[in-house]
Amino acid sequence: MKKEAQVKYPASIRFWHWGNTLVISGSLVTVLINSTLFDGRSTRDFVQKELAHAGANVSQEQARAVVHGLEDKVWDIHIYFGYVLTALFLYRLIVEIRADKNQKVFRKFLDTLKIYLSNQAFKSTARYELGIKLLYLVFYTLLLIMAITGLSIAFDDNLGISRSLSHSLKEVHGFCMYPILGFIVLHVGGVYFAERKNKKGIVSDMINGGKMNN
Secondary structure, three states, X not given: OOOHHHEOOOHHHHHHHHHHHHHHHHHHHHHHHHHHOOOOHHHHHHHHHHHHHOOOOOXXXXXXXXXXXXXHHHHHHHHHHHHHHHHHHHHHHHHHHHOOHHHOHHHHHHHHHHHHHHOOOOXXXXXXXXXXXXXXXXXXXXXXXXXXXXXXXXXXXXXXXXXXXXXXXXXXXXXXXXXXXXXXXXXXXXXXXXXXXXXXXXHHHHHHOOEOOO
């Protein structure tokens, strides 16, 4: 713990950041595959045509069953990504609980809000920092909703969740993907412009930890 305090980004935060990046990317890829490759009549016709070329004449219903089977396989991978995402979120909560009081996410947000409300000289800078921290709070909230709804959908039978409620949870789960994508775009864009201006080394710091400013 002493060694972690000497860097900007402790190993625990770096592990969560890059692990979360990989899992969210993989999860989005599965959604993209099922919404493009396995969606629509063209895929069913393609499967039917290819099987016919291989000497297997199948009906449209049989071809549809093949497509649905492949789609289910991809969703199984999506579910596994969801389990890992939930585990990473719980890991992040543990890291947050064990963090120093001044390093906690919500405490940083409150401190920045206090600076924004009290210091007129640095109003624009404080507004920028406050916006960033608010975005992170929204992002964490979205991850929590994704984890809860995802697990509820995966274990709806075990939890006794009705079909109508499960359908509503799927809609919420799917909707959360869009603001998360928006956050990712803003995050990557913000890092890019910051690297080009006055905060060089953000990416490398998130890899090797970075040195604390004295």
